[in-house]
Amino acid sequence: MDTHAFTNVGLLKLLENANIxxxxxxxxxxxxxxxxxxxxxxxxxxxQIIGKDALDPQWRFIDEQGIPLPPSEYPVxxxxxxxxxxxxxxxxxxxxxxxxxxxxxxxxxxxxxQANENGFVIVSFVDITDRKSEFSFADxxxxxxxxxxxTEAEDVDAPFGPKVVYVNKAFESLTGFSADEIIGETPRLLxxxxxxxxxxxxxxxxxxxxxPCREKILNYTKTxxxxxxxxxxxxxxxxxxxxxxxxxxxxxxTQSTYYSERLEQRNSDLKVMREELELIIKDRTEQLRxxxxxxxxLAYDDHMTGLPNRKAFFQLAETxxxxxxxxxxxxAVAILDIDFxxxxxxxxxxxxxxxxxxxxAKTIRDSLRAEDACGRIGGEEFAMAIVAESSQxxxxxxxxxxxxxxxxxxxxxxxxxxxxIGYVQAISSTNLNLTQLMGLxxxxxxxxxxxxxxxxxxxQIQSEI
Numbered sequence: 397m398d399t400h401a402f403t404n405v406g407l408l409k410l411l412e413n414a415n416i417x418x419x420x421x422x423x424x425x426x427x428x429x430x431x432x433x434x435x436x437x438x439x440x441x442x443x444q445i446i447g448k449d450a451l452d453p454q455w456r457f458i459d460e461q462g463i464p465l466p467p468s469e470y471p472v473x474x475x476x477x478x479x480x481x482x483x484x485x486x487x488x489x490x491x492x493x494x495x496x497x498x499x500x501x502x503x504x505x506x507x508x509x510q511a512n513e514n515g516f517v518i519v520s521f522v523d524i525t526d527r528k529s530e531f532s533f534a535d536x537x538x539x540x541x542x543x544x545x546x547t548e549a550e551d552v553d554a555p556f557g558p559k560v561v562y563v564n565k566a567f568e569s570l571t572g573f574s575a576d577e578i579i580g581e582t583p584r585l586l587x588x589x590x591x592x593x594x595x596x597x598x599x600x601x602x603x604x605x606x607x608p609c610r611e612k613i614l615n616y617t618k619t620x621x622x623x624x625x626x627x628x629x630x631x632x633x634x635x636x637x638x639x640x641x642x643x644x645x646x647x648x649x650t651q652s653t654y655y656s657e658r659l660e661q662r663n664s665d666l667k668v669m670r671e672e673l674e675l676i677i678k679d680r681t682e683q684l685r686x687x688x689x690x691x692x693x694l695a696y697d698d699h700m701t702g703l704p705n706r707k708a709f710f711q712l713a714e715t716x717x718x719x720x721x722x723x724x725x726x727x728a729v730a731i732l733d734i735d736f737x738x739x740x741x742x743x744x745x746x747x748x749x750x751x752x753x754x755x756x757a758k759t760i761r762d763s764l765r766a767e768d769a770c771g772r773i774g775g776e777e778f779a780m781a782i783v784a785e786s787s788q789x790x791x792x793x794x795x796x797x798x799x800x801x802x803x804x805x806x807x808x809x810x811x812x813x814x815x816x817i818g819y820v821q822a823i824s825s826t827n828l829n830l831t832q833l834m835g836l837x838x839x840x841x842x843x844x845x846x847x848x849x850x851x852x853x854x855x856q857i858q859s860e861i
Contacts, residue, residue, distance in 0.1 A: 417431065420517070420519070421519065422516065422517075425473065426448070427447065430445050450467055450470050452767075458497065460486050462497075467715065472517045475506050484503065486524070488500075498525050499527075538564045540564065541662070543563075543625070544564040544644070547644070557582055560581055561641065563575050571617050573585075602629060606631050606639040608628070609628075612626060623648055625646045625649065627644060630645065696708040701757035703757050704771035706772070708771060712769035726786070726822070726823055727821070728822075730790075730820075730837055731818050733841055734753070735816055735845075737776040752813055755813065756815065760797055760801075763793075764782070768783075794817050794819055798852055802814050814850035818841030818844050818853050819840055819853075819854055820836040820837045820840060828857075
């Protein structure tokens with residue numbers, strides 16, 4: 397990146413050492429800078445990201461429902477098109493080398509030094525995969541029989557502190573205060589004239605020192621009824637080890653003498669229930685994750701070949717076409733059909749036909765470049781969409797696909813395979829949509845079929861491209 401774009405060298409050093417990912421795009425969405433944390437989180441090298449724009453096919457973003465994001469919904473494009481900051485957009489990043497989704501919380505905004513400048517788009521993000529993938533204990537906590545109160549760790553001075561931020565159902569049942577009534581107030585609201593001053597002093601000392609403590613305390617319900625609690629206060633820390641909250645776990649011991657044996661057994665049973673419930677939730681969460689992953693695969697992958705299905709191919713091809721129109725490049729769209737496929741099925745059986753389709757799919761995938769789009773669009777038909785550097789590169793690539801398929805030595809009863817390919821090339825001025833281009837490629841395919849098969853045929857939109 398041209399570091400002259402930064403007027404403050406200290407800012408660049410800060411970005412290089414930040415623990416959040418930062419990517420800076422130019423006004424055309426081309427990546428011009430990525431800090432080390434961004435490279436690590438995205439699992440990309442510097443050369444793999446610099447110079448790539450938002451329409452590059454390497455980006456595989458999904459929303460919280462697992463649906464692929466269109467480029468218009470990428471944070472960089474949202475910030476550019478609306479000229480407003482994007483805040484806390486949740487998106488997932490998929491990687492062909494790793495089946496797991498990595499989730500990020502993303503912010504983006506346009507930085508301009510002058511009002512009429514195109515400026516930069518600064519995108520920052522943090523990894524929230526753990527927060528997305530782990531199940532929550534909130535329901536267990538809210539419904540446990542023990543009383544739970546959570547307060548802020550700052551401003552513990554009487555009479556207003558510390559401030560309550562959470563209470564569970566057990567608290568409401570015992571005290572008569574609803575969550576809405578107590579949240580924002582202080583637990584001192586529960587204390588009364590007979591609450592021990594020594595006990596309150598001990599609790600205050602523990603809060604000031606941000607240390608755990610355990611006390612027996614007399615509190616009062618909303619109607620003034622006294623009750624005794626076995627109170628344990630635990631400091632809660634954030635990822636940096638800073639105490640941000642206190643959790644008070646309380647047990648009603650008003651009738652402890654009479655109910656001691658029953659209470660001990662009940663707590664033992666509750667512990668077993670918690671452990672069993674944790675195992676059940678963990679197992680069901682994993683099952684749900686696997687089912688969701690399978691549904692995602694079925695929605696966008698052809699089950700026989702593993703290639704993108706018709707729907708997924710059209711999405712990928714639309715991205716290719718948009719990119720070429722924007723950058724004044726050539727987009728070549730092709731349809732490939734296996735020659736005499738019906739005869740293979742009729743003479744050698746459908747199992748042999750399936751093997752043929754799988755073999756052709758593998759050869760197509762192996763023959764194309766990583767950035768090329770391909771898919772099975774039906775039966776024995778496949779489609780390809782590539783960004784061509786020149787009008788000569790596309791026919792060479794499609795011819796290579798045809799030759800690689802024809803050159804296979806197959807352990808099949810019917811021997812070798814041949815295919816016919818029809819394609820069309822379009823530049824930005826062609827002004828045809830993907831459906832129209834597919835129709836023209838289909839005409840070229842029929843021309844190849846009528847001309848003896850095992851050929852690559854082009855539909856000429858104009859005499860020169």
